[in-house]
Amino acid sequence: MTITITAFEHSPDGGRGLARDTRVRWALEEVGQPYKVRLVTFKALKEPAHRALHPFGQIPTYEEGNLALFETGGIVMHIAERHAGLLPHHANARARAITWMFAALNTVEMPIVELSTVMLLERDKPWYQERLPLVEARVRDCLGQLATRLGDAEWLDGPFSAGDLMMVSVLLRSRSSGILDEYPNLAAYVARGEARPAYKRAFAAQLAVNAGT
Amino acid sequence: MTITITAFEHSPDGGRGLARDTRVRWALEEVGQPYKVRLVTFKALKEPAHRALHPFGQIPTYEEGNLALFETGGIVMHIAERHAGLLPHHANARARAITWMFAALNTVEMPIVELSTVMLLERDKPWYQERLPLVEARVRDCLGQLATRLGDAEWLDGPFSAGDLMMVSVLLRSRSSGILDEYPNLAAYVARGEARPAYKRAFAAQLAVNAGT
CATH class of the missing domain: 1.20.1050.10 (Glutathione S-transferase Yfyf (Class Pi); Chain A, domain 2)
Known part of the structure; x- marks a missing residue:
């Protein structure tokens, strides 16, 4: 199933990697999962369509089939549980x-x-x-x-x-x-x-x- | 295996339930697990013995056999993964x-x-x-x-x-x-x-x- 995340159309840090989509991208790269990115404007963050995905109007979000997640920690945890490489077995x-x-x-x-x-x-x-x-x-x-x-x-x-x-x-x-x-x-x-x-x-x-x- | 958590000897909130041991107690009660509590003074929080359990010198900690955990989120997650009642099956x-x-x-x-x-x-x-x-x-x-x-x-x-x-x-x-x-x-x-x-x-x-x- 295709994984789609959201990121800022223009990140406030200008690309220094501090926006939270970088954390999710990193996790996906560690486990070797390809993903698509949908860019979101600041205006769209606060609109109902995005709020339905993210109650606090932020990025990133994560969509995969019927699953939609919105908090970086929750997304990385999900990636780590589904794929080997980010959590020990013991x-x-x-x-x-x-x-x-x-x-x-x-x-x-x-x-x-x-x-x-x-x-x-x-x-x-x-x-x-x-x-x-x-x-x-x-x-x-x-x-x-x-x-x-x-x-x-x-x-x-x-x-x-x-x-x-x-x-x-x-x-x-x-x-x-x-x-x-x-x-x-x-x-x-x-x-x-x-x-x-x-x-x-x-x-x-x-x-x-x-x-x- | 016996579960032992730590809590303040004297909570700063005087017992209003806002100290973080309450979150862990609540999780253990939801899943029906008995636990012991070791009370810690403010002085002891900053001493090496407690720091070995909790790098940031706080409560609560969680000990169960060879496992020692220190962050409320991590402790509750562990309890929720080991026992039914706090996370959905799907x-x-x-x-x-x-x-x-x-x-x-x-x-x-x-x-x-x-x-x-x-x-x-x-x-x-x-x-x-x-x-x-x-x-x-x-x-x-x-x-x-x-x-x-x-x-x-x-x-x-x-x-x-x-x-x-x-x-x-x-x-x-x-x-x-x-x-x-x-x-x-x-x-x-x-x-x-x-x-x-x-x-x-x-x-x-x-x-x-x-x-x-």
């Missing part, structure tokens, strides 16, 4: 990999998105200079703990998994703040993710959409 | 229920936690009065879209699932702001969750720990 290792997916999306992404929001929406506010360090401290607190856990390991828990795919994707969003590079082992971990052929193909595919925008 | 319905778990933890909880943070940590800041409405608007935007999707349905997608368990748990954290009650169908949805016998047992169990604190 039940306990599998549960730990899934735990890292949730840790990336709930514990680690939260302060990182908060920091992006401050930098995007509060730069002209009178409190920006005082509040920015408070939010940066929350990101450092989280990344410092993750760096301690990762240590010298290649991936978070054994071989590369959907947990790493999601964690690398989330950490990439902290790079422009400069904070990621304060943790050399995390920066190297992210670089290992970016060096994977599947990531490179996913990145190139989203860049091709956004090139010249 | 593959597509199952994928949608999992998607709602991720939507609760990534899309809906993010603005709700941001609002809690503002109310907890920024009340004495000079920007509080101006910033609070901006963050409240983000919560309203999110809850309004969720309310539209839920409509008159009893649960998010067919019978009660782990997706509802997580969404109700997340929405409960928005109630004290008054915003939840602005969406009567969401407030009624949360009340349906709280009325479930399994939730009541979970709530009573965490209250018993915190009573009198």
